[in-house]
Amino acid sequence: MQSDVELAKRVELESLVKKSRVPAQLDYIQSATGLILGLFMWGHMLFVSSILISKDAMYFVTKMMEGEYVLGEAHPEIVTVTAIFIFIVFITHALIAIRKFPGSYKQFRVFREHAVRFKHSDTNLWFIQVITGFTMFFLGSIHLFVIMVNSDNIGPYASADRMVSGWMWPLYLLLLVAVEFHGSIGLYRLCVKWGWFEGKDAKASRKNLKKIKWAITIFFMGLGLATLAAYMKIGYEHKDKAGERYVPTYISAKVAS
Ligand code: HEM
Numbered sequence: 482m483q484s485d486v487e488l489a490k491r492v493e494l495e496s497l498v499k500k501s502r503v504p505a506q507l508d509y510i511q512s513a514t515g516l517i518l519g520l521f522m523w524g525h526m527l528f529v530s531s532i533l534i535s536k537d538a539m540y541f542v543t544k545m546m547e548g549e550y551v552l553g554e555a556h557p558e559i560v561t562v563t564a565i566f567i568f569i570v571f572i573t574h575a576l577i578a579i580r581k582f583p584g585s586y587k588q589f590r591v592f593r594e595h596a597v598r599f600k601h602s603d604t605n606l607w608f609i610q611v612i613t614g615f616t617m618f619f620l621g622s623i624h625l626f627v628i629m630v631n632s633d634n635i636g637p638y639a640s641a642d643r644m645v646s647g648w649m650w651p652l653y654l655l656l657l658v659a660v661e662f663h664g665s666i667g668l669y670r671l672c673v674k675w676g677w678f679e680g681k682d683a684k685a686s687r688k689n690l691k692k693i694k695w696a697i698t699i700f701f702m703g704l705g706l707a708t709l710a711a712y713m714k715i716g717y718e719h720k721d722k723a724g725e726r727y728v729p730t731y732i733s734a735k736v737a738s
Pocket residue numbers: 525529560563564565567571617621624625628635636639640641643644653656657660704705706708709710
């Protein structure tokens with residue numbers, strides 16, 4: 482028979498084991514939500530940059546996202562639901578990350594001194610994650626809300642007008658810089674943390690991963706800036722007719738003939 486003292490000790494031990502599992506579970510959720518968001522952003526940037534091909538290409542992508550080619554007519558609610566899902570993943574990721582932020586100026590100074598003394602580039606990357614993550618929390622939330630309530634107002638002219646006439650371009654510019662650093666550093670840190678692509682020589686693979694990370698940042702930053710410039714050019718040219726919706730050439734040509 483177990484004595485009361487032994488039983489109390491066992492209960493205490495079990496609760497300690499349970500508690501010690503929580504940080505690992507939170508880490509796991511943070512990695513999973515980060516992976517979803519990182520991959521989503523690659524797809525998002527490729528779709529949004531269709532404007533670099535032509536207005537018709539961006540119109541096609543918009544209608545594809547609204548399910549028009551499968552369901553026979555456009556359903557912007559699909560975009561709203563996707564944006565709500567991404568918003569939930571985004572907020573979950575951010576809330577779990579907050580626990581690792583320096584909680585006071587004193588903690589921040591200790592961290593900076595530590596980073597300067599050790600000159601370890603991964604420690605600096607972590608600091609960039611904190612700054613860009615904090616920025617994205619505000620700017621990303623605004624963007625997601627705007628998209629959620631304007632899911633029926635996306636397209637070559639609608640998006641370009643929002644950027645120029647709706648003055649969203651400064652937000653997009655800051656968000657783009659934050660996203661491109663945060664996303665590629667995040668995916669790099671995921672690979673290092675979980676040992677993905679480690680191979681036989683962990684040091685060499687970490688070096689390679691870092692090169693790939695930089696290549697990805699430069700590629701998506703370049704693509705994002707070119708995309709932003711393209712929307713802004715259309716937005717300026719369309720300023721006097723802001724609000725007018727784009728009619729694709731295959732429809733306007735049919736109407737004209
Ligand atoms: C389902 C969710 C999302 C949808 C449907 C969506 C859609 C769009 C659309 C249509 C644009 C073009 C501008 C406009 O129409 O206002 C845009 C631009 C942009 N979005 Fe999103 N977005 C989503 C989520 C996100 C998230 C989570 C982020 C980052 C936190 C983000 C970052 C950006 C950036 C930086 C741009 C500017 C891109 C550039 O100019 O190169 N988006 N998004």
